Amino acid sequence: MFEEASEVFDNMFKSSFPLTFIVFIPAVLILVSPLPAEAAHEFTVYRMQQYDLQGQPYGTRNAILNTEARTVEAEVLSRRCVIMRLADFSYDKYQKALRQSAGAVVIILPKNMSAMPQDIVQQFMELEPEMLATETIIPVYFAMEDDELLSIYTQTLTSSSSQVLLHTATANGFQMVTSGAQSKAISDWAITSLEGRLAGVGGEDLPTIVVVAHYDSFGVAPWLSYGADSNGSGVSMLLELARLFSKLYTYKRTHAGFNLLFFLSGGGKFNYQGTKRWLEDNLDHTDSSLLQDNVAFVLCLDTLGNGDSLHLHVSKPPKEGSPQYYLLKELETVVSSQYPEVKFSMIHKKINLADDMLAWEHERFGIRRLPAFTLSHLPSHRLAQRSSIMDVRPHVDVKKLSRNTKVVAEALARVIYNLTEKGAPGDLQIFTEQMQVQEEHLSAVVDWLTAQPRAAQLVDKDSSVVSTLEYHLAHYLKDVKRHYVKADKRDPEFVFYDQLKQTMNAYRYTFTTHTFLKMLCLVSVNLDLSLFKLLHRCREEIGWLLR
Template identity: 90%
Template sequence: MFEEASEVFDNMFKSSFPLTFIVFIPAVLILVSPLPAEAAHEFTVYRMQQYDLQGQPYGTRNAILNTEARTVEAEVLSRRCVIMRLVDFSYERYQKALRQSAGAVVIILPKNMSTMPQDIVQQFMELEPEMLATETVVPVYFALEDDELLSIYTQTLTSSSSQGSSSAAEVLIHTATANGFQMVTSGAQSKAVSDWAITSLEGRLAGTGGEDLPTIVLVAHYDSFGVAPWLSYGADSNGSGVSMLLELARLFSRLYTYKRTHAGYNLLFFVSGGGKFNYQGTKRWLEDNLDHTDSSLLQDNVAFVLCLDTLGNGDNLHLHVSKPPKEGTAQYALLKEMETVASNQYPEVKFSMVHKKINLADDTLAWEHERFGIRRLPAFTLSHLNSHREVQRSSIMDVRSVKLSRNTKLIAESLARVIYNLTEKGAPGDLQIFTEQMQMQEEQLSSVVDWLTAQPRAAQLVDKDSSVVSTLEYHLGRYLKDVRRHYVKADKRDPEFVFYDQLKQTMNAYRVKPAIFDLLLAFCIAAYLGVIYLSIQKVVGRLYAK
C-alpha cells in the first residue's frame, strides 16, 4: 500500500508541478492554520454612569467595545481594552488609559465588597467623584470577579508585562506565541431614555383637635448613587433614611390610633425619588403642592420639615440647617429635644448643629432640606455626616449600616417629645415613650434594610412599575392614610436631567492570537513552500540530467 502511494506522489511531482502546487497549498493551510477562536468566557459588565444634569454631561459617553485586552502595565494602550483589578486601581493608572485613548477600561471588583481592606475601599470611594466629574468617550465597565475572569486577567498581565523586556527578539517570540483575548460587548450604543418618570410617594397621619393644626413633614429619598448604577445599593445613603422613615410611620401610626395619644400635629411622610439628581422628586412635589393646588398640608402651618439622610453609621449626629432656628419655634424645640435625648439616653452619640447657607450659584444643592428652604419652609437634614461632600453619600462601596436601630430610637423619642410637649410638662430627659408594646421592632427595621440593599436603586433603574416603588407604597399604605404617587418627567425642551440606557451588558472574552502571529505564520508558510519548491526543482533537474 505504501509503495502504491509513493508511486502516485512520484508521478504527480514528475507530471505537473502546478498540480502539485494546487493540491499542496490547501493541505498545508489546513494543517497549520490555528483553530477558530472560541468564546473563553461570558460575563456581565456594569457601565459607568452616563447622565446629563442641568445641561452638563457626566460619565462615559460610549458603550460599544470590540478590542484586544491589555493591562495597564503595557506600554501601548491605544485602542486596547485595559483590565484592572480594584486592588491595583489608582487614579494615575486610570488617567494613563484615558490619555492613551484606550478602547475601554474594565475594572474587576471583588464579589464581596466588605472583604476588601478599608484603606483600598476608602481610596476608591474618594476616586469615584473624580471619575464622574468630567465626561469621557472611553467606555468604562465594572465586572465582578470569578475564577475564569481572574485567569484572563493573569494571562493578559503576563502578556502585557513581557512587552517591557529588554530583548526585542524575546518580545516578538512571546507576542507570537502568547494567547490574547478579544473583549466584545453584546449591546448597542447608548442612547437617551425618553419620558422617564421619577416616582415619589406621600402619606399622612391627621392630628386631632381642630382643622388648623401644625404639620411636621418627614422626608427621605430612596434612590442610591455610585460610579455604576447597577452596583449602587446605598445601604447608608439612603437606605437608612427610608428604613427609618417607614419605622417612624409605623410607630406614630400606633400612637395616632388611640384617642389618649392622638396628638395635635399632622404628620406628613414623603419618600422622594431623584434625590441624587438635585432632588428632582422633591422639587416637583413642592411645585404641585404650593403652586398648583388649593388644598395641601404644605400650604397650612408647617412646623418644620425633617429630612433623613445617611443615618446608618457612626456615633455622630448632625442637624444641618440653612438658617439657625429661633428660640420658641418648633424647630428649635426639636433641636433641644435631640440634645436632651442624646445626653440622657445615648451618651455615646455626639449631637451638633451644622449651619450652611444655601448657595444658589452651585449646580446642585447640598442637602434635601434646601429645596424646602428655597420655598421658605423651615427645614433641616439629619445625618451622621458632617458635610454633604462626604464620599459615603455616592459610592458603590456603601454596603453596610450598623447603627441604624439606635439612631432610629433617638429620633423617634425626640419627635415624640416635641409632639407631646413633654419638656414643658416636666418630663425627665431619660423618659422613654417607645417601650414594651410600643417599642421599635428591630427585626423589621433590619429586614427593610436588607430588602432595600438587595437591589440597586439608582434613579435610572427605578421606574414607576418597579418593585421598589410598589413595595414602598405597600408599606406606607399599612400605616398611613391617603397614600399617593407623584411623578416628574424631564422637560422636553430644556430637560433638567437626561438618563441613558445600556448600563448593563454581557461581555465575551474571545481567545485569539495576536496579529503578529498571522504575519509570522504567513512567513513560515512562504519559507516552507519556498524550500519545497527549490527541493522539487533540484530533484527534477537531477531526473532530467539522468
C-alpha cells in the same frame, strides 16, 4: 497584537529581505498547524454612569467595544481594552488609559467588596466623583471577578509586560467584545415619589411636621449602586417612624394635635428632582395641601445607619421659641439623658445657589422658605460614602440604626406632646414594650433595599421598589399618593441613558500560522504577491499532511 508584531516584520523585510526570507519560511513551516477552536468567556459588565444634569454631561459617552485586551502595564494602550483590578486601581493608571485613547476600560471588582482593605475602599470612594466629574468618550465598565476572568487578567498581564516578540507570538491573547448597542437617551422617564399622612386631631388648622427621606442610590455604576447607608438607613427609619406614630394616632388618648406627613422622594441623588417637583405641585398648583398650611418643620433623614455622632444640618439656625428650635432642644435632651455615648451637634451651612448641586435635601425646602433640616451621622455632605458603589449592606450597623431611630422617635414625641413644658424628665421613654422600635423590622427593610440597585435610572414607576414602598406606607398611613416628575422636553433638567448593563465576551486567540499570514498582509507593500501565494500554498499543504 497583530499591529505591534507587523511593525517588527516590516522592519525585518526592509532591512534584509533575502536573509529574512531564509529564516522566516522555516519558522512558518514549524509553527504551522490547524487553527485551534476559538474559546470564549461570557460575563456581565456594568457601565459607568451616563447622564446629563442641568445640561451638563457626566460619565461615559460610549457603550460598545470590540478590541484586544491589555493591562495598564503595556506601553501602548491606544484602541485597546485596558483591564484593571480594583486592588491595583489608581487614578493615575486610569488617566493613563484615557490619555492614550484606550478603546475601553474594564475594572474587575472583588466578589465581596466589604472584605476589601479599608484603605482601598476609601481611596476608591474618593475617586468615584472624580471619575464622573467630566464626560469620558471611551466606555468604562465594571465586572465582578470569577476564576476565568482573573485567569484572563493574569494572562493579559503577562503578555502586556513582555517586550519579546517570540513570547508575544506564543502567548494567548483576548479580544473583548460587547453584545449591546450604542447607548441612547431614555425618553419620558418618570421619577416617582410617594407621600402618606396621619391627620392630627383638634381642628383643621393644625401644624404639620414633614418627615422626608430619598430612596434612590448612587455610585459610579448604576447597576452596582445599593445605597445601604445612603439612603437605605433613612428610608428604613422613616418607615419605622410611620409605624410607631400610626399606633399612637390610633388611640384617642395619644392622638396628637399635629399632622404628620411622610414623604419618600425619588431622584434625590440628582439634585433632589422628586422633592423639587413635589414642592412645586403642592405650593404652586393646588389649593389643598398640608404644605400650604402651618408647617412646623421638615425633618430630612439621610445616612443614619452607623457612627456614634448625630448632626443636625441647618441652612438657618432656628429661632428660639419656634417648633424647629424645640426639636433641636429635644434631640439634645434625649441624647444627653438616654444615649450619652452619642455626640450631637448642629451644623450651620448657608444655601449656595451658585453650586450645581444642593448639599442636603432640606435645602430644597429652605429655598421655598419652609423651615427644614437634615439629620445625619455624617458631618459633611461632601463625604464620599453618600455616593459610592462601596456603600453596601455591611456598612449599616442595625443596632446603631435602631438607636438613632429611637432618638428621633422620642424627640418627635416630646415635641408633639409638649412633654418638656409639661415637666417630663429627659430620661422618660415613650416607645417601650409593645411600642418599642423593632430592630428586626429595620434590619429586614435594609436587607430588602440593598438586595437590588436603586439608581434613579433603574427605578421606573412600575418598579417593585416603588410598589413595595407604596405598600408599606399604605399599611401605616392614609391618603398614600404617587407623584411623578418627567424632564422637560425642550430644556430637560435631567437626561438618563440606556445600555447600563451588558454582556461581554472575551475571545481567546493563539498565535498560529493564520496570525502570521495576517501580519504579512499588513506589510504587503514590501512583499511580492507571488511570495504570498507561495506561503499560502505551503500552509495548505502542511495543514493537509497534519490532518
